[in-house]
Amino acid sequence: xxxxxxxxxxxxxxxxxxxxxxxxxxxxxxxxxxxxxxxxxxxxxxxxxxxxxxxxxxxxxxxxxxxxxxxxxxxxxxxxxxxxxxxxxxxxxxxxxxxxxxxxxxxxxxxxxxxxxxxxxxxxxxxxxxxxxxxxxxxxxxxxxxxxxxxxxxxxxxxxxxxxxxxxxxxxxxxxxxxxxxxxxxxxxxxxxxxxxxxxxxxxxx
Numbered sequence: 001x002x003x004x005x006x007x008x009x010x011x012x013x014x015x016x017x018x019x020x021x022x023x024x025x026x027x028x029x030x031x032x033x034x035x036x037x038x039x040x041x042x043x044x045x046x047x048x049x050x051x052x053x054x055x056x057x058x059x060x061x062x063x064x065x066x067x068x069x070x071x072x073x074x075x076x077x078x079x080x081x082x083x084x085x086x087x088x089x090x091x092x093x094x095x096x097x098x099x100x101x102x103x104x105x106x107x108x109x110x111x112x113x114x115x116x117x118x119x120x121x122x123x124x125x126x127x128x129x130x131x132x133x134x135x136x137x138x139x140x141x142x143x144x145x146x147x148x149x150x151x152x153x154x155x156x157x158x159x160x161x162x163x164x165x166x167x168x169x170x171x172x173x174x175x176x177x178x179x180x181x182x183x184x185x186x187x188x189x190x191x192x193x194x195x196x197x198x199x200x201x202x203x204x205x206x
Contacts, residue, residue, distance in 0.1 A: 002026075003056060004033040005068040009042050018069045025067065025098050033067070043076035047084060048188045057084075057188065062092035062106075070099040083191055089113065090177055090187075159183065159193045166190075167197065 004026075006018040015038050026033055039051045047053030052074065060066065066088065068074070075081045085104065088095050094105040104110045159166065162183060169179050180190040 001034045001061070001064045002031055003060060003064065003066045004036045005052070005056060005066055005073060006036065006038045007043065007050075007052070007068075007073045008040050011040050013040065015040070018073075021069050021098060022067055031065075031067070043072070043074070043080075046192070047075070047080070048186075048192070052084070053188055057087060058186070060088070060091070060093045063094075065094040065096060067096045067098070069097065071097045071102060085113075087187055087191070090175065159185065159190070163197050166194065170194065 004019065004022045006015045006022070008015055008018075019036070019038075022033065025031075037051050037056045041050050047057060056066065071081060071085075074084045085095060089104060089110050092106045094103075096103055104113065166179065166183075170176070176187055176190055176194070180187045183190065
């Protein structure tokens with residue numbers, strides 16, 4: 001099945017130009033779009049809050065193809081785009097972009113890219129974590145009050161009780177798809193949780 005993915009950031013923008021560009025590309029390459037995924041929402045929103053995650057990432061199957069005008073349609077941050085592309089490549093879903101000229105599919109080059117995307121995303125998460133810690137330390141030194149407001153409950157995450165096991169499995173090289181299936185959650189849920197826990201300080205022996 002071939003999907004055309006179109007996104008603009010606001011209700012006032014027009015989806016038509018992207019659709020025309022994709023249709024022209026498909027005619028030139030003998031491709032037929034079976035389903036259009038259209039949305040007017042900011043690319044800063046998490047995929048699970050968009051049709052990208054709720055519909056496209058849940059519905060697309062191995063061998064399917066997603067065509068969009070440019071890779072930036074998937075998100076506004078590098079780490080988000082990398083995670084999305086890694087998901088598609090791990091599930092053998094092809095991604096073609098028109099302006100960028102990406103042709104990602106089930107081949108060795110794409111598998112190498114999937115690994116690179118995953119590694120780069122983890123490095124970016126680590127850098128974000130370090131910047132956050134530095135900011136908190138600086139705030140403490142300046143005497144600013146940190147922590148949650150009085151009366152506000154701490155967030156509870158479904159996977160929190162499995163944090164140590166999740167870290168161990170990911171660091172041993174296990175795929176997120178396999179681990180998510182075992183834990184009974186979606187790949188998106190696991191990947192979001194990983195962003196919270198992978199670079200937290202873990203207890204040391206001694």
